[in-house]
Amino acid sequence: MLLGGAGVRGPLLLMRQPLARRALAELCGTAFLVAVVVGSGIAAASLSPNDVGLQLLENAAATAGGLVALILAFGPVSGAHFNPVVSLADAWFGGLDRRDLPAYIGAQVTGAIIGSIIANLMFELDAVSWSQHDRSTGGLWLGEVVATVGLLLVIFGVVRSGRSSAAPFAVGAYIGGAYFFTSSTSFANPAVTIGRAFSDTFAGIAPASVAPFIAFQLLGMAVAVVLIRTLYPDVADTAGDVVVPHEEISR
Numbered sequence: 272m273l274l275g276g277a278g279v280r281g282p283l284l285l286m287r288q289p290l291a292r293r294a295l296a297e298l299c300g301t302a303f304l305v306a307v308v309v310g311s312g313i314a315a316a317s318l319s320p321n322d323v324g325l326q327l328l329e330n331a332a333a334t335a336g337g338l339v340a341l342i343l344a345f346g347p348v349s350g351a352h353f354n355p356v357v358s359l360a361d362a363w364f365g366g367l368d369r370r371d372l373p374a375y376i377g378a379q380v381t382g383a384i385i386g387s388i389i390a391n392l393m394f395e396l397d398a399v400s401w402s403q404h405d406r407s408t409g410g411l412w413l414g415e416v417v418a419t420v421g422l423l424l425v426i427f428g429v430v431r432s433g434r435s436s437a438a439p440f441a442v443g444a445y446i447g448g449a450y451f452f453t454s455s456t457s458f459a460n461p462a463v464t465i466g467r468a469f470s471d472t473f474a475g476i477a478p479a480s481v482a483p484f485i486a487f488q489l490l491g492m493a494v495a496v497v498l499i500r501t502l503y504p505d506v507a508d509t510a511g512d513v514v515v516p517h518e519e520i521s522r
Contacts, residue, residue, distance in 0.1 A: 288348050288517060294374040296348035298382035300341050304353050305386030305466040306393075307337035312474030313394045326473055327450060335447030342439035346515035351439075354460040355379055356492040357514065360423055363496055366510025376462070383466025391470050402468050402475025406455065412487040414455030419491025421445060422459045424498060426514055431503045435512050442514060461485040 288296075311333030315326040342351040350367075352358045358375040361367040367375065388398045425445045429438045449457030458464045458476070464485055468478045476484065499506055 290371055290374055293349035293371070293517070294378040296345045297352060297375055298378040298385075300345040300349070300351055301353045301379045301382030301462055301466075302386035302389065303341050304334075304338060305383045305463055306390045307341075307386075308334050308463065309387050309390035309467060309470045309472060309474045310393060311337075313390065313396070313470075313472045316473040327456065330474060331447050331450035331456075334450070335443040338446055339439045339443035342442060342514055346439065347517055349375075350512075350517040351514045353379060353382075353462070354422075355462055356419055356423065356460065356488055357426060359489075360427070360492055360496055360499075361510055361513045364427075364499075364510035365507045366513050379462035380465055383462040384469055387466040387469040391472075396470075396472070399469050400471040402471045402477050404471070404475045404480075405477045406480040407477075407483060411455040412483060414453040415458060415484055415487040416491040416494065418449050418453045418455060418457035418459040419488045420495045420498070421449060422457075423492060423495035424502075427495075427499045427503065427506055427510075430509050430512050430514070431506055433509075435509075435515050438514050455484075458484060459488060459491070461488055464488070 308330070312326070312330045315329035315333075319325040319329065341353070345351045345353075350361070352361065352367075352375060355376045358367055358372060358379070362369045362372050391398055391400060422442070422445060425441050426438065429435070429441045446457060446459075449459070458467070461484075464476060464481055467474055467476045468481050469475075
């Protein structure tokens with residue numbers, strides 16, 4: 272299988288996709304992801320107004336399924352990070368050029384905001400309606416640490432094992448499960464956290480709660496980086512394939 276960094280394999284030369292194309296993929300993928308999260312949250316609240324558990328199940332199922340599809344669709348272009356902590360961790364291990372980080376993170380945050388606005392408009396709500404859903408307790412913050420650590424361990428563990436083709440399904444399954452086993456319902460994504468503040472709906476988060484959530488997501492990333500480095504000392508060899516391989520093959 273032709274994976275990894277640039278190099279020559281017979282007559283084929285492996286090269287990364289242009290940064291502008293990868294950034295566009297990250298923007299579009301993150302926009303669709305947040306549209307799925309917020310849109311399914313709005314729909315769930317409407318379909319099951321008296322059952323919060325069922326609302327969460329509907330939101331989780333839609334998010335997990337949508338995430339798998341989006342990783343499969345956009346992964347070959349950018350790796351389908353859709354998440355600043357994934358990009359930061361990948362850059363730390365050498366899979367993503369650190370000079371590309373601003374473009375990736377900027378595209379992810381922009382896409383998240385666009386996705387939230389689109390979801391609001393699809394359901395005939397105001398384009399921007401700041402969330403009033405306060406999420407500011409120690410248990411929720413710990414939940415974000417756990418959710419982020421688990422997400423990164425799943426991504427890098429699956430890729431390191433040589434099963435990159437399974438990564439979209441592993442990530443979707445983990446996020447679907449983490450909706451229920453973490454107290455915070457597993458945001459585990461600074462860009463998505465920012466985007467969800469733009470919608471005063473079931474999936475929203477109050478703007479005042481955003482900064483602490485992101486801080487604990489970054490803490491979770493730091494813990495995960497230490498664990499990944501300890502568990503997989505040669506992780507740098509496969510970091511270029513996170514979340515899925517994204518090399519362009521040209522003659």
